Structures are given as structure tokens and as C-alpha cells.
Amino acid sequence: MTASRIPDKPALEGLEARWGGVWEDQGTYRFDRTAATRECLYSIDTPPPTASGSLHIGHVFSYTHTDVQARYRRMTGKHVFYPMGWDDNGLPTERRVQNYYGVRCDPSLPYEACFTPPFEGTEGKTVKPADQVPISRRNFIELCERLTAEDEQQFESLWRRLGLSVDWTQTYRTIADEALFTSQLAFIRNVERGEAYQALAPTLWDVTFRTAVAQAELEDRDQPAAYHRVSFHKPDGGTIEIETTRPELLPACVALVAHPDDERYRPYFGTTVTTPVFGVEVPVLAHHLAQPDKGSGIAMICTFGDVTDVVWWRELDLPNRTVIGKDGRIVAEAPEALASGAAREAFAELAGKTVFSAKQRMVELLRESGDLIGEPKAITHPVKFFEKGDRPLEVVSTRQWYIRNGARDEGLRERLLERGREIEWHPDFMRVRYENWVGGLTGDWLISRQRFFGVPIPVWYPVDADGETRFEEPIVATRDMLPVDPSSTPAPGFDESQRGTPGGFVGEHDIMDTWATSSLTPQLAGGWERDPELFELVFPYSLRPQGQDIIRTWLFSTLLRAELEDGVSPWQHAAISGFIVDPDRKKMSKSKGNVVTPAGLLEQHGSDAVRYWAASARLGTDASFDVQNPTQVKIGRRLAIKVLNAAKFILGFSGAADAPVTVAVDRSMLAELSDVVRQATTALEQYDHARALEVAETFFWTFCDDYLELVKERAYGEASPEQASAVAALKTALDVLLRLFAPVLAFAAEEAWSWSHDGSVHRAAWPVADDLAAAGVAGPELLRLTSTALTGIRRAKTDAKASQKTPVSRAVIAAPAEAIALLEAAAGDLSAVGRIGALEFQTAEALEVRDVVLEIAD
Secondary structure, eight states, X not given: OOGGGSOSSOOSTTHHHHHHHHHHHHTTTOOOTTTOOGGGEEEBOOOOOBOSSOOOHHHHHHHHHHHHHHHHHHHTTOEEEOOEEEBOOXXXXXXXXXXXXXXXXXXXXXXXXTOOOSOXXXXXXXXXXXGSEEEOHHHHHHHHHHHHHHHHHHHHHHHHHHTOOXXXXXXXXXTSHHHHHHHHHHHHHHHHTTOEEEEEEEEEEETTTTEEOOGGGEEEEEEEEEXXXXXXXXTTSOEEEEEESOGGGGGGEEEEEEOTTOTTTGGGTTOEEEOTTTOOEEEEEEOXXXXXXXXXXXXXXXXXXXXXXXXXXXXXXXXXXXXXXXXSBBOSSOOTTOOSHHHHHHHHTTTTOBHHHXXXXXXXXXXXXTOEEEEEEXXXXXXXEETTOSSBOEEEEEEEEEEXXXXXXXXXXXXXXXXXXXXXEESTXXXXXXXXXXXXXXXXXXXEESOSSSOBOOEEEEBOTTSOBOTTSOEEOOGGGOSOOTTTSOOTTOOGGGBTSTTSEEEOOOEEOHHHHHTTHHHHHHTTTTOHHHHHHHOSEEEEEEEGGGIIIIIHHHHHHHHHHHSXXXXXXXXXXXXXXXXXXXXXXTTTTOOXXXXXXXXXXXXXXXXXXXHTSOXXXXXXXXXXXXXXXXXXXXXXXXXXXXXXXXHTSOSOTTSOOOSHHXXXXXXXXXXXXXXXXXHHHTTOHHHHHHHHHHHHHXXXXXXXXXXXXXXXXXXXXXXXXXXXXXXXHHHHHHHHHTTTSHHHHHHHHHTTOSSOGGGSOOOOHHHHHXXXXXOSHHHHHHHHHHHHHXXXXXXXTOOTTOOEEEEEEEEOHHHHHXXXXXXXXXXXXXXXXXXXXXXXXXXXXXXXXXEEOO
């Protein structure tokens, strides 16, 4: 060390830019695959953030948790594979492009070279669909790629400022050719093994985005509605009354259903009734999902009002009379069952209307026919929404691609549960959420989406001589064709001129759900089928870090793909972060308008301060954040500054760090520090970064406030074995503390370390408790006693209204005999720091140091 390395006034400002550049130039976090072996490897399946919009404080929170673990493992001698991906395909990107550039995709339009969008950023405002300029799919995809590339640059800049120790040479994009190849190849293998299939079936459908939605993407939202009591007519002239919130679906009614044990309706099971207004005869059936205590206890089954209708339709083998189209409006053509002129005339009153308008008209028709009993009763009830949608979902019959997920395969379901049990969950209770999800699956994973920016499904369909598309005979791409877009590349064995012609082919226009690509992040980052050597080295991964809200999507789907492809769990550990909530304990989200972006916080308080706030929260625990008063961030900044100042102070003493530590109080301090290292190491091994930080920080403040103050006079003194002992103990402790803080206070620890070392603290060895214990054989009790005694001396001076620098002619410390025997070894340091002329000890019947009596010098 040279004194010139230590600045006159240590500061946090500027450390991010300085050290970020050094780390990049020196490859501090570069993964060296040539030196790595399976035994010394730690691989992380890093979450690829959605590259649309901006990162928020929740990202900083959870990604810091991962980075703490990555830095710790690196210091323990592991070769850390820590890549970063960008999830840039899918609906969020399309939505952002539509609003940012004021465009919408129309696949029927030709490509326009050198297209200039009408807007270049709309400052967060939504451009109305009517004002969006229609452009070709190719033009639209070019804008998607352009905007995501800009967003990714901004994201990387923020991650670097935060200090993520990512290897930036190991990055991937979920829309890049490598990702397309991996996603399409995995899908082809699913098809070959019978795990992927196509079916025409009821599908949850978002009418705004005109796309199918998977079970994992649903959320319930409370919505206002009304119960309408409606009469169905029995053959004997009587009626059966049902209550429904969806009267507009009466033309799609295929049955009435009640619970098999409901005595009120048992006599009617196996009979028929006639629907009001439309006069269609439908059966009365029994099913255990009917709820006797809901409404009138009997419900109408329509195709389809909700997911329960789908279950009834499938299990009771009922006809399909779909009346809602993909645009969310009532279709023009009435179901065949509406055979009478009156029925078709009534249906024409609804055709073409939105669900809302059709409901209004249907209520009027029921009122006119006398089949509406009383007035509608207002209620509020949960309704299924696409998690990113603005309108309730409908159930529409569509042709879609699925991957088997265990919903209808007990063997696969049990294997998935077993894989979940093989993983070590942090915290452990998060496993239950996974198991509940697997146990509650009701259908296979729907992976096709009717969108534009994503991974094309690599399939074509033959067109027969009559011009009919043979969907049941898909032509699947071969590996050598990948990546491929069937909408612009002809099917194998055909040429482009045969597209859409009799005897030719048509390409699949649907893309894969974004989770169908994200579920392959271990394969994407690890070079599956592209770099076998790397993949064998890193897979299965050591860690999957993620949020609790995507256990059902990302975690489950990744585990499913690994089970189908390799029959293994894709990771050894799953670390699940909690949510960030606002001061009212509400989860932060863009829809609530309470999201905090991190750039300003990092600028104002420094990255280490923000990292400290994040690391202070345990995994699986929600953390509150008040942007107006970020208390934990301020505490973190104070700690980081104190680390710099303490390091400057300690390194100013003359003496070597490896000198013998001979004085009892110095040895006691090292013994205490040994225990801190042991606790922090155990905590990090158990993925409890908050505990590791807590024990290190608690010791650090005691070290600065008590021990450093206690021995500084001796450390400043003339050269002697006692002086050398103090300096060696101080510098040894500083060395250890900087390494303990390095995973959290990445910049401050690196700065202070550089004043006395040539290499990076982040490549230094993690401290070993046993090494310190050997030097600190005196035990930690003396340090604790001297800290208590020093506090007593300070308090006595304060009570006497004297300055801490006021000399004391005589001081008496009352303590148990065992404590006195230890304290006498620290008498010299206590006298020096307290400016005490004569220090005496008095035996007292107490369990600890009790009283300090001072005689202030004249």
C-alpha cells in the first residue's frame, strides 16, 4: 500500500463509473470456461427482464439478491456462470411499439422500405387504435427490434450502474436467431414425442389483443355485474328459474345443471326444458361442480361463459353453440339449434353487437317475453382477465397448439411434483405454491398466440385438391431449416408459388407464447444443441432466482421443459424474492401507478445504498418502499461512507497487518470477528443474505464505535509489541470486513480494498473463520466486556455534563469478579481512551459491568 492511493476525502460519488470501467477492462466477472469444472462451478439461470419500457425498483430488489449470491460464490473459489438475457418478444413489446411509434400491424399490407413511423416516443401516452397507422408485419417487426435494442442498452446501463457482476459477454435475446433455433428445435422434439399437439377447442381469448391466453396468464379482478332471474319452460307448463350474469349467452345454452344431491332438482334430471325467447329444448343434468347455495341452485351451461362451462361441456359431452367471435361481438350466423323463425329473428337482434350491448338487448327481449323475473340484482364478482388485458376474457373455440403439462397425465404430474421436491427452495414454503399450481392444472399448456413479434411455430399445412387446409396433417420443419418463418419460407418439398393453392400448402401464422421461449432460458444461455461442451458444464444450473408471482409461469414451464427433454430438474436451488410494496402495503405495479423507477435513487443515494436496502430483505418477504423517505437506503449510504472513512483511518496507522497479535483485547476482537464470519458464511450458504449482512453490520458498528476508539491511542503510540498488535488486529479486521461487505457494498468495498491491495476484493478469497479463531484464542468475552465498560465511562461523563475529552483523576468500575479478571487486561486501553488517571475495579454482586463512578480532575 502507498499513502497516495488513499484520497484526502473518501466519497461514494463517482465510484460506479470508475469501478464499472475497471471491472469491464480487467474482465473481473468474466466466466473462464477453460478453467471451470463441474465441481467448482456455480451457474445462474438469470431472469431475462422484459425489454419494453423501463426497469422499476422491484427489478433492483430481486436482481440484487442474486448478485449478492453470485459475488459470494465467486469469492469462495467458484467459477460463476452469470449470464443476462433480454425477453424482447411477445405482447408487452408489441404494445409498447404501438404506443411509442403510433402504428399497428396489418399482415395484409406490403412491406414499405425506409418506413418512417408517425411518432418517435409518445411520453407514456396511449395512442388510440383509430389513430395508429397500419403497417406490414415486416415493418412492424423491424420497429419492435429497433425499440427493444434501445431499451436493452438502457437496461444494461442501469444494471452496470447497480453493480451486477454479470458476464456481459454471456448475453442472449429471446428473439435472436439462436433463441429462435432453440425454441423451434425444442418444439419439434415435443411434436416428435407426442408432447405437443394441435386441437380445436374452447380457448380463453382476449378480444382486445385478439389472442389466446394460457391458464398461467390469468388473474381475477372484481367487476360489477347483475344477477338476472330467468324462466326456462318445462313440458308440463311450469318453469325452472335460473340466475345468470350472462343473459346474452342464452342462444348458446346447451343444458341446465344442478348438483346430484340437490333434492329440489333431482326429479328433473334426465328431462328437458325450453330456453326462453329462443325456444330450444335442452336437457337438465347433474354435475358435482354445480353449487346448490349459489343463485337458485341450478345453472345454465352455455358455450362458453367461463371455464366451468368448458368443464361441463367436456365432461357431459354437450354440443357446441358458440355465439361470441374473436372480436368480442355476437357472430352473424345463428347456431343451427335456433331453427325457428322466431329464434332466428331474436338472434338477429343480437348479431354484431358487443357483449355489453347484446346483454342490454337480451334483457329487453326477456322482459318483453315475460321470462325475466323481477329486476336484475347488482353484485360484484371476480372475472377472469388476461394479466396484461383491459377487458374480461371470453371463451372462444379456436385451433391452437398445446404442450402436455400433466393436467391429464397423472404420471407426468407426479414426475413434476417429484422434480419440485428435488429442488431446494429458499424460502422452503414457496414449494407449496408450486405444488398447488401443479395439482390445480385443468388443461394442457396453450402455447400458440395470434400475435406478430415472437418465435414462429415451425409448421405448415397441406392444402388438398379442393382447396381445404388439412390441419390434422401438419408439416413440421426439419432441424436444418431452423430458424424458419413459415409465413415467408415454403414448406419442405414445395416452392413459394404453391402457397395457398390447391395441392399446395399454407404456413402457420401463429407465434409461440413468450413463456414457450422463456421456459428454455437454461438452454438459451447454456448453448443447448449449439455448444454441447458449455451446456454439459453449466446444466443443471446451481440457481434459479425469480419472483414469487411467476412460479406458475416461468418456474413451472422451465421445469416442465427440462423434464420432457432430459428428465431432470433444471436447477439445484430456487431463490424466490418477495414483492415491493408501497407505504400502504400495496404491491407496486404499473397498473396501480405506484411504481418507482430506480435511476433517480441510484443517482441521489448511490448504488451501494440501494443495494443495501435490497439486501436487507430476506427472500420470500415483501419489502416496503417509501420514495419520499427511503430510510433503509439512507442507512445503507451511511454505512458505505463509514466503511470508507474507517478504512482510511485504519490504513493511516504505521504497522504491518501480519504482525503478531499479542494483546488480549485485540485477540478477543478477532475471536468475535471469527464468529461473525462463521455466522455470515452459514447464512449465505443457506441463501439468507439479509442475516449475513445483519451480523456483519452489527459487528462493524461495535468495531468502529468501541474497539477502534478503545485501541486507537495504543495504535498511535511509539513502536512496541503492543502497538504492533493493535495495528495488526485493526488491519486484519478491516481486511475481513471489506470482504464480508463486498457482496452488498460492491463499490465502497472495492474502493477501500484498492488502497491496500492490487487485485479486486471481488476476486479475493472469502474469509475463513478458523483462521481468525486461531489468532483470537482469548475468546470474544473480553471485547464485549470492554465495550460495556467503555459505554459506562462515556455515560458517566455525560451524566456529569463533562466532555468525553475531559480528564478523569480516578474511575471505579463495579463488575463481577470473573469480569474484573478479564477487564484488567484492557485497563490500559480503557484508561487511555477515557483519559483516566487511576482506574480501579470493584467486585459487585452483578451479572455484568454495573456501575462506573468517576472523579473528574480539577
